[in-house]
Amino acid sequence: MDVVALLLLLVAASALWAVLRLLVIYPCRPGEWQYAFGAKYHQKREDLRRASRDRGAVLRKSSEDLKAIDERIAEIDSSTSERVQVLEQQRQKLLNPPQGERVDGEGELELYERSLVFLEKAPEGQELPAEHPPVPLAGLEAKTESDSGHLYIVVTWPCNRRSATYPLTKGPEVRRLVDAIYTAVQQEEADCGKREREAADIIAEIQRIRADAATQETEARSERAERIATQHLNQQRADAAFQKQCDNWAKDTGRRPHSWWQW
Template sequence: MAATVWVLLVLLGGAAYIGWRLHAYPGGWAYAFGDAYAAERRDLAEARRGVRELERAARRELSEAKGKVRGEETRYRERIRGAEQRLKELQNPGRGELQQTLGELTLYQHVLRHRSEDIPLAGLKVRFESSRHKYYIKVTRPNGRVRDVHYPRTQPEDAVRRFAVRIENAVADENDFLTRRKGLIADTETELIHARANTLSQEAAREALARVTARHSADDRLPAARAELDAARGRWHAETGHLPRT
């Protein structure tokens, strides 16, 4: 079975090659395969190869130049998007990233959520307390309002203590963030202005692309190679009465 498949593949490959050869060098078997017309086939093949090589080189150079333009445009947009996103997060930080949940309290980067209420971290005072039957995390807002959240004694005391400390540290981080926030916003706004104005890399890439395009337009090698291919096709046509493909 495997041998039969290989035979079929070889036969199909051979048929495809013969078909390509007859199409590339039209006029009949003798013109496509005969020794008498080897020089004519070589003449046509060399002319085709000259055009292909020049076209391939031009496409590669043009593609690289266009790729650099696209790359610089992408980096430009990414710089702007990054600065815009950072500015948005500074102006409207929201809850921020989730830090930890324990019982009815969920700690985020900028708020402490109790049940369905978001309590801003800025200025909070946090204290761990315990009684005979319960543990408490007492949260006091800057206006003096207090929220007691209790945990049963079945909850490990150390876990509740560590969570209270983590809230305290988050409060300190938030207070520090708010102290620096105005300056951070100003710095990011400046960064965004510079990102939008900095088009030098894009302009350089576009200028390089324009130079490549202009050089290709002025280069007479490809038109000359195409003219030679047309001449070789004409010579083949004169010999066989069939005009070969380019």
């Protein structure tokens, strides 16, 4: 098939499609095709086309409006979840802070800003001593005792009691460390109270955010229900107007337009 024949075939197919399309949109009895093509019935075709397009526009707007509200509800949920997650992370950092910088230490004890660590002698063949879990400073007490030629720092905290041993010659260092522990405990207890208050404020903020989100979501869902009711009426009116034009067309042509066709 040469190019000219192919072009002619395409032109003929396009013309046939244009004719068939009009006959599908504007159906009529054989021999009365002027309803689908004639200028005399242009206004009837225009009335039918406009009613169908108005009907389709109402359906599209209904879908778009509901989609917009659903997206808004999803955005409220997503934004609330993100904000709460960030605040929860901040709260956890307040309630479980790191032990902080090293403040002091002597022998078996290492004092940090928020904890006290007991060390043991390094096992044979190892350079570093074993380390016990850090003891939180809040609620901790430390005092010195002596017995059998040794000094002791006796540490008591709510869950346990333990001591560290030093030679008598370490007296000044031991007393300095006990004083440092006392100062660090006082500071940590004050800071701990502040962190707990800040953590409580975060809980209140999370509750406020969730309550605000619940209000917004309730309003959005109420708006959605109202929109559905309004759109249902609009759809009924648009469909009734379209069906009326279809009735008019069927009365004149004996053929009813297809309601599924989208102009």
